[in-house]
Amino acid sequence: MRSYTLPPRYFLLLTLIIGTMMGAMIISETLATESGDNSLVILIQSPFEGTVFEQIFNTLAIAVFILVLYTIGVYTIVRKMPDEASRFTAVRIFSAFLIGLGLLLGLMVWVQDPKEIVIVIGIIWGAIVVALRDLIQNMVGSLVLLVTRMYRIGDRIHIKGVYGTVMDIGIFRTTLMRLDEESGDHPSGQVTTIPNGILFRETVTNTSRDLSFTGDEIRITLPFSSDIDKTRTLLLGIVQKHTADVQQKARAEIEQLSDRKFLPSFETEPTFFVHLDRHQILLVVKYYTETRRRSEIKNQIVGEISQVIPEVLDVAR
Numbered sequence: 001m002r003s004y005t006l007p008p009r010y011f012l013l014l015t016l017i018i019g020t021m022m023g024a025m026i027i028s029e030t031l032a033t034e035s036g037d038n039s040l041v042i043l044i045q046s047p048f049e050g051t052v053f054e055q056i057f058n059t060l061a062i063a064v065f066i067l068v069l070y071t072i073g074v075y076t077i078v079r080k081m082p083d084e085a086s087r088f089t090a091v092r093i094f095s096a097f098l099i100g101l102g103l104l105l106g107l108m109v110w111v112q113d114p115k116e117i118v119i120v121i122g123i124i125w126g127a128i129v130v131a132l133r134d135l136i137q138n139m140v141g142s143l144v145l146l147v148t149r150m151y152r153i154g155d156r157i158h159i160k161g162v163y164g165t166v167m168d169i170g171i172f173r174t175t176l177m178r179l180d181e182e183s184g185d186h187p188s189g190q191v192t193t194i195p196n197g198i199l200f201r202e203t204v205t206n207t208s209r210d211l212s213f214t215g216d217e218i219r220i221t222l223p224f225s226s227d228i229d230k231t232r233t234l235l236l237g238i239v240q241k242h243t244a245d246v247q248q249k250a251r252a253e254i255e256q257l258s259d260r261k262f263l264p265s266f267e268t269e270p271t272f273f274v275h276l277d278r279h280q281i282l283l284v285v286k287y288y289t290e291t292r293r294r295s296e297i298k299n300q301i302v303g304e305i306s307q308v309i310p311e312v313l314d315v316a317r
Helices: 008-034 052-080 084-110 114-131 133-148 196-200 228-260 291-316
Strands: 156-159 162-169 173-180 186-195 204-206 213-222 271-276 281-290
Touching (some): 084 162, 186 196
Antiparallel strands (some): 156 162, 156 204
């Protein structure tokens, strides 16, 4: 499980900021005492009122405030997320929100006139919208992913011609490990990043969000003299043997999904199709298999079929 314990450098930074602020107050009080000013200095009040150091002091206070909020968010809010993938994404988004809040509060410290603040924010926001339109759309996309859970870390998705396992959902981009669908979802070793804003323009297919199974098929070519009925019995028997548990689980998941969404019932038993070519017969067996064990189950089925095919060919002769 990923640890969200804050690193030691975080506490070192927090200690340095608080120490700097306390040191500034002590120096200010010492100078005031030497000049004969015996007025008390309030702890949360800047000791450099009316100077540029006051703004620096207030900026440090804002930094402490943001770090404290981050601590509260990590240990109180984020850790209550239902799963590891959502927590990981929430930490990224929460951190980005705090950075934006810190920049806004810092701007309010250095720009005193509220009208100027509004003008500056308006100019900055307008420039951001024009120049960083795609980045903003990507950030909104990450928020949509967090709320809708369209896909999470570990899911297998199809998006814009890319099929892979979700490795990371960042503030701007999603990272995928591409899978070779033709070889049973074998990892290709290619890491692809996709902007989160693409959610608003492309269709996303999640093969592991609501259902843990997926369709697969095996194709076999035989001569015209083959006994199709015997071959059909053998192939369906082998596939049924390796997918019986998946079929039962698939039926249960279909019923659960039908309670929440409209989903017409359909059979999960293996099916057999025959296609005639000019010089041979093409046999296709379609079946449902566990998504995460697709390659393993298919290898087991193919291995057993390869042992019975010679028997079918002998009968054909």
